[in-house]
Amino acid sequence: MIFLTVISSILIASVSIYQFRKEAKDYHQERLLRKETAIKEHINYILNTTTYPLTTENIPLIFSERDKIHELSDIHGLEINFYDLEGNLLKSSKSSFAVDKDPKSIDIYLIKLVQSSLDKRYVEYREINGLKNLSSYSEIKDAQFKPLAILNIPYIEDDGYYEKELQKFMIRFGQVYSFMLILSILLAYFLSSYITKSLKTIAEKLTITQLNRKNQKIELETSSTEIQLLIESYNNMVAELEDSAVKLAQSEREQAWREMAKQVAHEVKNPLTPMRLTIQSFERKFDPKDPNIHQKIKDYTKTLLQQIDTMSSVANAFSNFASMPAQQNERINVVEIIQLGLEIFNENYIRFEPSEKEIYLNMDRTQLIRIITNLVKNATQAVTDFTENPVVIVSVCQENEKVIISVNDNGIGISEENKLQIFEPKFTTKSSGMGLGLGIIKKIIENYNGTITFESEQNKGTTFIVTLPFNTYEQIT
Incomplete structure (x- = not known):
């Protein structure tokens, strides 16, 4: 809408300027024609009433009598010049010193243009010193339609009036279209907001639409x-x-x-x-x-x-x-429970490294022990007899309002093809067992809104990281 408003204003302004200038040009041409017609009728009257023979040579005498050429110029308000049929100046309404400065003849091509035209008339357009000049050339004839001379009427186009009118029009036009532009901007804004409000609601709903959750339907009243x-x-x-x-x-x-x-x-x-x-x-x-x-x-x-x-x-x-057993949540010291869970292992290379002596958490202690024993058991099984200096490190800390438990070993690691299936039920790389251990503890951790991830590199070891969010524990201060 804004674009159409701006384009329409530019087009209308351009057409208006063109129209004003065209009207000014047409006005001056019509005015020159009217003036020329009136002057020629006056000249014909003088020629019909003169006592001199109607010849080209007598034109200066006829119009010098009682200063008729100046009388014509004063009556019609225009300069009048007479040229013979060869283009030489015969008589002019200008003063003698002004005539001396101007050319005393006209070009032959102008005479030929006058003679070759149907109405024996030609208008020349020239721009002199920044002023637009029209110069009309036409034949003067006697009663027998014999050419006597060439009448020249210079005319200066005065566009001051039209320029002022154009300026006034453009000011009014600018005011009106400025108002229209502001109005169109406001209207476009509210209209687009009204339209996009519904689309924004639909877009937000589409963004949160998921297969594994109940999605709300859109209840929106719209006229579109x-x-x-x-x-x-x-x-x-x-x-x-x-x-x-x-x-x-x-x-x-x-x-x-x-x-x-x-x-x-x-x-x-x-x-x-x-x-x-x-x-x-x-x-x-x-x-x-x-x-x-x-x-x-x-x-x-x-x-x-x-x-x-x-x-x-x-x-x-x-x-x-x-069927996981019901959670029996209680406030427990995570450090103490992990230490308790590690006591069932006899391997002397298992190390426990807590960051603090007490980290309290609201959780089922049995399920926490199950998580620790499963991860540590997997770590000890990953450390083979061929591992040099085997070590399993269990650590726990608080960081960014979370409890982080990690179990790190320097065993055989997990291959790339097995990483994507490590938490899937019944998946196992051992010769015995059902492969349900990691699936069970993953389900336990997710019930507490936590996460379990791992990092592994073959023949260098694996680190499992359990993260429990802040809202599942309370810290004793």
């Missing part, structure tokens, strides 16, 4: 049909997205449970096979009279108990992952 259609499309998309999210979540849960069921079935089958073979072997070789029968029964019982314990651990791991 296009914006209303856009809002309706967004609301329909949100409804479809919710349906898709529900179906996707259900599908993911079903797939996860199917995979978990397969894993559990596989882990349960592993001890069942040796149990079956042991029972079959015992049945075949059972001899009540065998002197070593008591030892064989003891070995048989031990084997069965080992396999039963294996199945029990599988069931417990699956149960822990499927």
